[in-house]
Amino acid sequence: MSLYIDKIKETAERLLKDGSVDMVIGFRKGSVPMMNEPCFIQKPQEVHQLVWDSNCGINLANYLTDRKEKIAVVAKGCDSRNIVNHIVENKIKREKLVIIGVPCTGMIDKRKIAGMFDKPIDAVTEDGDIILVTSAGKETRLNKTDVLQENCALCIHRNPVIYDELVGDLIEEQTGIDRYAEVRRVEAMSPQEKWQYFEDLLSPCIRCYACRNACPLCYCPTCFVDESRPQWVGKSQDPIDTRTFHFLRAYHCAGRCTDCGACERACPVGIKVRQFTSKLNRDCLEMFGWEAGLTLDQRPPLDTYKPNDPNDFIK
Amino acid sequence: MKVISIDKTEWANGIEKTKSIYRLFGPVKENTWHSFMPLGPGEQPDMAYGNSRLSPKFLVHPQTEPMFEYNLDEKQADHHVLKEIPKDVSPKAIIGIRPCDASAFLLVKRNFDTPTYKDPYWLTAYNSLTLIGYACNQPCSTCFCTTAGCGPFHEEGLDAILVDAGDRYLLKALTEKGEAYIQSAGWATSAPSDADQSIEKLKSTAEKAIASHVSTDKLRNQSTTQLYDAPFWEEIAFSCINCGTCTYSCPTCWCFDIQDENHGKCGVRMRNWDSCMYPLFSLHGTGHNPRGAKAHRVRQRFMHKLKYYVDKYDNGIQCVGCGRCIRLCPVNIDIRKVCNQMNSYDPAACVCPV
Amino acid sequence: MNLMEHMGIEPGRLQFSWISSAESTKFVETVKSVTQAVKAIGPNTTYKKNPVKVA
Numbered sequence: 001m002s003l004y005i006d007k008i009k010e011t012a013e014r015l016l017k018d019g020s021v022d023m024v025i026g027f028r029k030g031s032v033p034m035m036n037e038p039c040f041i042q043k044p045q046e047v048h049q050l051v052w053d054s055n056c057g058i059n060l061a062n063y064l065t066d067r068k069e070k071i072a073v074v075a076k077g078c079d080s081r082n083i084v085n086h087i088v089e090n091k092i093k094r095e096k097l098v099i100i101g102v103p104c105t106g107m108i109d110k111r112k113i114a115g116m117f118d119k120p121i122d123a124v125t126e127d128g129d130i131i132l133v134t135s136a137g138k139e140t141r142l143n144k145t146d147v148l149q150e151n152c153a154l155c156i157h158r159n160p161v162i163y164d165e166l167v168g169d170l171i172e173e174q175t176g177i178d179r180y181a182e183v184r185r186v187e188a189m190s191p192q193e194k195w196q197y198f199e200d201l202l203s204p205c206i207r208c209y210a211c212r213n214a215c216p217l218c219y220c221p222t223c224f225v226d227e228s229r230p231q232w233v234g235k236s237q238d239p240i241d242t243r244t245f246h247f248l249r250a251y252h253c254a255g256r257c258t259d260c261g262a263c264e265r266a267c268p269v270g271i272k273v274r275q276f277t278s279k280l281n282r283d284c285l286e287m288f289g290w291e292a293g294l295t296l297d298q299r300p301p302l303d304t305y306k307p308n309d310p311n312d313f314i315k
Numbered sequence: 316m317k318v319i320s321i322d323k324t325e326w327a328n329g330i331e332k333t334k335s336i337y338r339l340f341g342p343v344k345e346n347t348w349h350s351f352m353p354l355g356p357g358e359q360p361d362m363a364y365g366n367s368r369l370s371p372k373f374l375v376h377p378q379t380e381p382m383f384e385y386n387l388d389e390k391q392a393d394h395h396v397l398k399e400i401p402k403d404v405s406p407k408a409i410i411g412i413r414p415c416d417a418s419a420f421l422l423v424k425r426n427f428d429t430p431t432y433k434d435p436y437w438l439t440a441y442n443s444l445t446l447i448g449y450a451c452n453q454p455c456s457t458c459f460c461t462t463a464g465c466g467p468f469h470e471e472g473l474d475a476i477l478v479d480a481g482d483r484y485l486l487k488a489l490t491e492k493g494e495a496y497i498q499s500a501g502w503a504t505s506a507p508s509d510a511d512q513s514i515e516k517l518k519s520t521a522e523k524a525i526a527s528h529v530s531t532d533k534l535r536n537q538s539t540t541q542l543y544d545a546p547f548w549e550e551i552a553f554s555c556i557n558c559g560t561c562t563y564s565c566p567t568c569w570c571f572d573i574q575d576e577n578h579g580k581c582g583v584r585m586r587n588w589d590s591c592m593y594p595l596f597s598l599h600g601t602g603h604n605p606r607g608a609k610a611h612r613v614r615q616r617f618m619h620k621l622k623y624y625v626d627k628y629d630n631g632i633q634c635v636g637c638g639r640c641i642r643l644c645p646v647n648i649d650i651r652k653v654c655n656q657m658n659s660y661d662p663a664a665c666v667c668p669v
Numbered sequence: 670m671n672l673m674e675h676m677g678i679e680p681g682r683l684q685f686s687w688i689s690s691a692e693s694t695k696f697v698e699t700v701k702s703v704t705q706a707v708k709a710i711g712p713n714t715t716y717k718k719n720p721v722k723v724a
Contacts, residue, residue: 030647032457037647038554058646062556115347120365120455186675195677195715206369206378208590210558210645226595234576235587236379240718247676266645268560269368270346279675313670314685315699381721578720585721 004102005052007167008074011100015072016044021098022069025060026050033124034110038063050074052167054126057107057149059262061085061216064092071097072165076104078151078260080160081293082216085256088296091219101163103171105129106144106152107261111270113147151261151274154179161294180282182275198243204269205242207235211273212249214266217256224248250276255284255302258293318514319497320506321484327359329500333408336499337445340374341410342367351409360410362479365455370566370639371409371416372423375440376588378563380571382436383584387577397584402436408445408496414469414476415460415635417446419566421472422635425628426569436586445492448473452517454525455638459651462528463636467521468514478514485510529654531632534625541662542622543614551653552613554646559590561616561640561648567633570596591615617653678716681706 012024027036028049036055040063041047052074060073061082075083080101086092108131114121119136126132131142145153154177159170186194209225212218225233225245233248234241250273257277264274284290287310288301301309321329333339334356341360343352348368354360383397420441427434427441451458451467460466470476475493478485485506488494562568572589575582589596592613597606606612624633634650641649673683684706686699 031649031652032641032647035647039550040553058554063553111347122456183675191674191677191679192715193677194675198676206559206563208559208563209593210556210560213556213558214645222594226593228595234718235572235574236576236585236721237587238379238718238721240716243676243716247672250672266556266558266560268564268643268645270348276672276676279672283671314687379721576721578718581720583721 004167005050008052008100008102009047009050011165011167012041012047012050012072013044015098016041016047020070021072024050024072024074024100025063026074026100027052027056027058027060030055033121034108034113052102054106054108054131054144055110055124057152057261057265058214059216059260062214062262064097065216065219066091067096069096072100073097074100074102075160075163076102077155077157077159077161078104078258080162081157081258082260084162084293084296085258086216088300089256094296098165099160099163101160101166103160103166103168104152104155104158105171106148106155106158107265108144108147109149110265113142116142116147149261149265150272151259151264154259157258157291157294162296180278183279183282186275186279198246198275199239201271201275202239202242202246205246205271206269207237207242207245208268210266210268211246211263211271214262215253216260216262217253218249246273247276250280253277254280255288255290255300256292257281258291317488318506318510319486319488319502320504320510321486321502322504323482323484325502326484329502330354330359330410331357332501333496333499337406337408337496338403339408339410340371351412354410362411362449364411365453366413366416366451366637366639368639368643369564370419370637371412372419372566372568374407374409375420375444376423376437376569376571378588379585380436380587381583381585382573384581385584386581388580400583402439404439404443406445407443408447410447411449411477412446412473413451413637414448414467414473415458415463415465415637416566417448417472418465418469419472419635419637420446422567422624422631422633423569425630445474445496446472447486447493447496448476450476450478450514450517450521452479452521454521455642456526457638457641458525458636459527459529459638460636461522461525462531463634464631465635466518467525468518478517480513480517485514487514527638527651529636529651530658531621531625531654533658534621534632534654535629537622537657537660538662539618539622539626542657542660543618545657545660545662547656547660548610548614551617551648551656552610555592555609555613555648556646557592557594557609557612558645559588559592560643560645561650562590562592563588564639564643566635566637566639567620572596591619613648617650617657620650621654621657679710682710682713 015021024041028039029051030036034055036051038058059082060079064086087094117135121133121135123134129144131144133140156174156177158173233244259281290301339354340351341354342349342364344361349364351367351371381400384400385397386394388394427437454467470489474490475486475488488497570589571586573586575584598604606615620633670683674680684703688696
């Protein structure tokens with residue numbers, strides 16, 4: 001996947017030089033292992049900063065919201081789906097964008113990898129499907145497929161769904177993936193077990209809102225948790241308030257979530273926040289045959305009405 | 316002060332003894348990280364740790380702290396009267412706190428304990444603490460304490476410092492509080508006369524192991540307004556998502572917000588951590604927000620830590636170099652890079668188009 | 670509703686009905702059946718905020 005970088009730089013340089021865009025949004029090398037930092041490049045001579053590897057899990061659609069410049073954005077499958085969302089929801093104009101599509105083979109889970117080693121990780125490099133981890137002076141080879149972020153392992157839209165440039169051949173999509181095993185596992189629990197499961201899941205939450213802010217879907221000028229007149233949710237560490245934040249955040253993503261995993265990746269305390277959105281994604285698929293961000297030509301099911309919409313829940 | 320030698324087989328027993336006098340807190344392993352937790356009977360601190368994921372500041376400054384209670388029931392004689400909530404001031408001890416985190420309390424104290432204002436909640440909690448520090452033999456790659464006014468064996472802010480010397484611990488009392496704790500544990504074996512040298516040796520090895528550094532020498536003399544107007548803020552702030560991870564994991568961030576929360580006719584006035592990354596933090600009652608854009612808020616955090624604090628107290632930066640914000644930031648904003656950028660900023664050399 | 674039940678709200682505690690202002694009979698029946706269903710489940714002990722602990 002790192003082979004893409006030459007093409008990304010070349011495309012970025014060309015677009016900046018010929019004036020097609022004012023800036024390119026991509027990633028630059030991070031200062032710690034398994035992290036890259038989103039950045040913008042405005043000068044052709046600065047494109048050398050751009051990088052691409054398996055540490056580009058942050059969703060760059062988040063950096064496009066309401067921007068007015070002409071922008072080229074590096075987009076893997078999920079980013080491109082969120083760009084579609086953004087266009088459909090009028091958060092960015094299609095004609096302002098040049099989408100540099102990246103067929104993606106998944107991002108690695110830095111927490112999972114860190115958890116595999118007793119000592120801190122000094123460096124991580126990659127060679128195709130092999131991840132080389134140096135910890136305490138010793139190098140370990142890992143198969144990338146074993147250390148993917150969970151959402152990437154379950155991804156069935158690795159190729160960008162919308163693009164103007166492509167930095168490599170489209171890749172074969174994964175098939176036969178059981179995307180919702182975790183949802184079914186929770187569904188099989190009793191109400192008390194479910195309650196306790198989410199209680200435990202959310203107990204480390206520090207209300208930093210990294211999950212919300214990493215998400216391209218969350219762009220309200222004032223979030224309901226920040227609203228003070230009226231105040232919908234308490235601001236303390238109360239577990240009920242914390243839970244209210246998490247499930248209401250998820251509701252706001254219903255029919256919009258692309259399962260890019262940015263929320264889970266951003267969480268500083270490792271909460272599996274996708275446990276909420278996955279359930280909604282599965283329901284959207286089953287009830288409306290809908291997966292978010294695949295097309296510009298269809299309104300999302302939750303902002304349209306159809307006479308045959310499932311409505312069994314209304315008595 | 317004299318150094319005590321503790322055979323590792325005697326360690327747990329001593330810790331257990333002190334629980335009759337102190338409420339103990341220490342690092343406890345949860346999955347793959349460590350957190351500071353209360354240590355009940357039989358529970359021991361896990362000393363095989365680098366540093367806790369979140370800082371132990373919550374033991375002095377809880378994320379949610381109820382301050383007053385009141386009732387709104389007019390049938391009650393004391394309705395609408397704020398009543399102070401009694402606090403537990405019994406002695407507490409934190410075992411295994413790293414020197415950086417202890418030193419952070421001193422930085423925060425400059426704000427919460429001034430001749431004019433004294434924060435009773437913070438001070439009461441802080442004063443009830445005995446800090447048994449744990450020197451870092453193996454600092455992390457993101458630690459930059461030695462250039463942030465601190466160090467892996469830094470003693471300031473600690474009541475005693477514990478050094479892992481292989482099969483035994485060396486424990487040096489630094490204050491009377493530290494002495495009292497050691498006595499209550501019953502550790503009394505004097506360390507051999509070369510203990511000080513062994514500590515010095517470990518200290519110098521640890522200090523050399525710290526590979527990352529920041530430069531802070533020019534911050535004091537930088538012009539505040541020129542730094543404020545520096546062109547690099549937009550670039551630094553670009554990737555920021557304005558979450559509270561850096562501020563909430565930081566041992567030196569102290570900001571809070573006060574709220575009343577009612578439950579029926581009863582209520583509590585509490586304070587909760589707040590973060591300068593949040594738009595609500597500086598929103599005025601008029602609706603105006605002086606830090607309305609992301610870049611303003613990012614600038615505020617770094618200017619406060621690395622410039623305003625430096626100017627106000629003339630005692631270094633408001634950072635101890637623990638590296639948590641670097642490790643936890645979801646988008647890899649690195650305070651070391653920002654600090655160096657601010658320190659080396661030369662407005663005259665800047666040719667950026669305005 | 671699905672997500673509410675997914676996170677542990679008992680089935681039946683949360684119900685939705687569409688009742689026109691002209692459908693007084695349906696309104697009465699719905700209130701009766703909802704009350705009955707919720708009584709059968711018993712008091713809500715989980716999704717309920719407790720007063721702030723002060724000590």
